[in-house]
Amino acid sequence: MKNNLTKMMALDIYVSNLEEEKYSEITTELQPSSKKSVNLISWGIQDLFFEKELFNDLDTIKTFSKNFNWKDNVSTVIKENYYESLVLTDAEKKIIWVSNGFTKMTGYEKEFALNKTPRFLQGKETKETTKKRIQKKLQLGKPFKDVIINYRKDQSTYKCELHIIPLHNSSNSKITHFLALEKEAV
Known part of the structure; x- marks a missing residue:
C-alpha cells in the first residue's frame, strides 16, 4: 500500500510539471480504474479539522492579497488543495507568515520562522x-510541486511535498x- 501511495505521489508531481501539450497527450491514460474501491472511514473527521484551519488561513491570505494587490486567486488554490502548512515568503524568499499547521508540522514557533x-x-x-x-523552478515563476527532505525542530527528518505558487502584483x-x-x- 505504501509503495502504491509513493508511486501516486510521484505521478502527481510528474504530471503537475508537464507542459500543457504533453499533458493533453497522456490525459486519457490518467483516468482512475474502477476495478478497486477504497473505504475511507475517518475522512469526515479529518475534513472537519481541516475546514476550521482552512477558514482561518483563507481570512489571513485574503488580507495579504488585498494589502499586496495580488492578481492571483489564492483562495481557490487553497480551497482546492489539501495541505498541512502554509508558508508565505516575499520575493527574496524571506518568510513573512506561516499558518498554525507550520508549528504542528515542524515544531518551530511562528515567530522563529519569520524573516528567515x-x-x-x-x-x-x-x-x-x-x-x-526547486530554485530553478522558482526562477521560472510558474506554480510547481516537488518533494524535499526537511528537518523538524527536534532534528527528525520528513519528506515535505511542496506546492509553490508565485503571486503577482495586479498593476505590473x-x-x-x-x-x-x-x-x-x-
Missing part, C-alpha cells in the same frame, strides 16, 4: 540537486511573493 528563508528547515540529508531544482504583474502549500509526503 525556508533553508533553516534543511540539513545534511537534504539533497543539493533537489535544492537546485511582477512576482511579489511565493505561497507554499506543504504536507508531509508518505
Whole structure:
C-alpha cells in the first residue's frame, strides 16, 4: 500500500510539471480504474479539522492579497488543495507568515520562522540537486510541486511535498511573493 501511495505521489508531481501539450497527450491514460474501491472511514473527521484551519488561513491570505494587490486567486488554490502548512515568503524568499499547521508540522514557533528563508528547515540529508531544482523552478515563476527532505525542530527528518505558487502584483504583474502549500509526503 505504501509503495502504491509513493508511486501516486510521484505521478502527481510528474504530471503537475508537464507542459500543457504533453499533458493533453497522456490525459486519457490518467483516468482512475474502477476495478478497486477504497473505504475511507475517518475522512469526515479529518475534513472537519481541516475546514476550521482552512477558514482561518483563507481570512489571513485574503488580507495579504488585498494589502499586496495580488492578481492571483489564492483562495481557490487553497480551497482546492489539501495541505498541512502554509508558508508565505516575499520575493527574496524571506518568510513573512506561516499558518498554525507550520508549528504542528515542524515544531518551530511562528515567530522563529519569520524573516528567515525556508533553508533553516534543511540539513545534511537534504539533497543539493533537489535544492537546485526547486530554485530553478522558482526562477521560472510558474506554480510547481516537488518533494524535499526537511528537518523538524527536534532534528527528525520528513519528506515535505511542496506546492509553490508565485503571486503577482495586479498593476505590473511582477512576482511579489511565493505561497507554499506543504504536507508531509508518505
